[in-house]
Amino acid sequence: MELTIKRDKLIEEGLCDHCLGRQFAKLGYGLENYERGAILRYNKEVSKKDFVKDNIPKHSKIGGECCLCQGVFEKVEDYASLVCKTLKPYQLNSILVGVSLPQQMKEDEKRLWSKYGKQDAELIKSELNRLIGKRVLRKLNVEVDFERPDISPVVDIDKQKVKLQISSLLIYGKYNKYIRGISQTKWFHDRRVKSVEEIIAQPVLEVAEADGAKFHGAGREDIDVRCFGKRDFVLELIKPKKRNLDLQELERRINTYQEQVEVFELELTSKKKVKKIKGKRASKVYKALIVTAQEIDPDKLSKLKQLSGTIKQRTPQRVNHRRADMVRQREIYKLEPEILTANKFELIIKAEAGAYIKELISSDDGRTEPSVAQLLGCSAECERLDVIGIDN
Known part of the structure; x- marks a missing residue:
């Protein structure tokens, strides 16, 4: 469909600048969709070469409401503030913001694409992710991470709530076990038996304010066997509130509050390390x-x-x-x-x-x-x- 004709038909649908420009999101560089929408709306004839910053009307601005977006772009700043409020108890260095849209909005978007095509379009979800995410990054002074962010807040547009997907914090180290009668991991069938896992995790959980921990060891010794060989392990902290931990202080704390287990060389690590030590076959x-x-x-x-x-x-x-x-x-x-x-x-x-x-x-x-x-x-x-x- 020729660009000007398609533009005219989309305007007849009653789209706001955001939703109009989003149908042409792949045209031009360095523009937001509402700026594309303004260029489309206020130029009689348009071509691909018109999508440049010099053609953005001075009165173009974020926001607006139409039958497709239902005014969600008017609330971008509110959503960003809600995300920041929800994240207040947490330390984080990276983030990836997402949104969850009402079902009707997603169906309306599909209907529009079925009529006018989607070869140059962007999902409304993607635009909201970007606009809210940029504001959150500025407010919190953190970085975006598309692979494994510390926390992924998801804004539920329907319920006006934020759900948090919190990545585990992984700490690598080595341990020695100096007495017999201690298992490596928790004995759920006999809580009287202590474990290396609990001895190491206890002070770390307190400092990190985590919901729980998982212990990943490079093999294990029997409960009645001592270990002086510095066995590799990774302690996985579930939903920690604190991430910027002083690992040297934690090491000292673990080693001084008891004498059964000693840890060495604590450092932050990744899921790859867990896989590596689980597959390790050391003599x-x-x-x-x-x-x-x-x-x-x-x-x-x-x-x-x-x-x-x-x-x-x-x-x-x-x-x-x-x-x-x-x-x-x-x-x-x-x-x-x-x-x-x-x-x-x-x-x-x-x-x-x-x-x-x-x-x-x-x-x-x-x-x-x-x-x-x-x-x-x-x-x-x-x-x-x-x-x-x-x-x-």
Whole structure:
């Protein structure tokens, strides 16, 4: 449809300058839609070359009301103020404003496009997002982020309310666990059991004023195993009000209010880090205290060298209620035994990620082959186990 004819028909529809100009939003550069609308309305004949700043009538201004927009552009400043008021309790550095339109307005826009085409048009939603967003950015002195903003406020035009979509705050770090009897994550079936997650999260939740937290660890140690290897983790804070955290002070606070867990190298991170540490398969070094049913023959200890290499482990009995029953192959890289008493010795073991160390020692009724018990020719149990190194 020739541009002037299309313009005339749209004016007959009773459109305001915003809604008129928006049908030609892809024409010209550096113009707002209401300025395009004014150019269209006050020039007898129009062509694509007329959409320049010099042709904007002096009396053009934001606002106006018509059957399509129902006067929403008259309230842009009010919507921006409502967004800022809703965001007042929150610290943020980036934002992306959105709107939710009444269904009738969206249907009216589709009807208009079905009659006159939409090849040069812009959604009314997009224009409102931009106009309200610009004002909010100026008022709050923050930046727009189209990928992962700290908060995305969505203005519900129908209900005159703002809904907030709040991005999690992610903190990366490493931890050591110095006592036994602490799980890595919460035990919902037994609240008496403490966890690394709760110990680390407690002071962070208080400072960030977050609704909750999720703990993402790079693997885990059993509840009765200590960890001295500085295990990677990401603490995900849900709906935090405070984001500009002093991480050095938080680290000090976590490490001084208790002695069970120590954290290191806290820093802000992203979802990519969670994916990376979840997929991490780092080999680990363990120190195991082993008790045998018989006195240890020092000569027999040399047989433990046969454990170096590939072992086969069927899913241990202690975890087969939650893991698939299958046989896995794992590599054992190093073993260093040291006799302590007649039936006790320490064993330093370096193993591939995913190796079951307790079963490597006991054999788990023959489900792990070879094993310490098998090679020594007597029952052997892991009395104490520590993670003393984690490869990065």
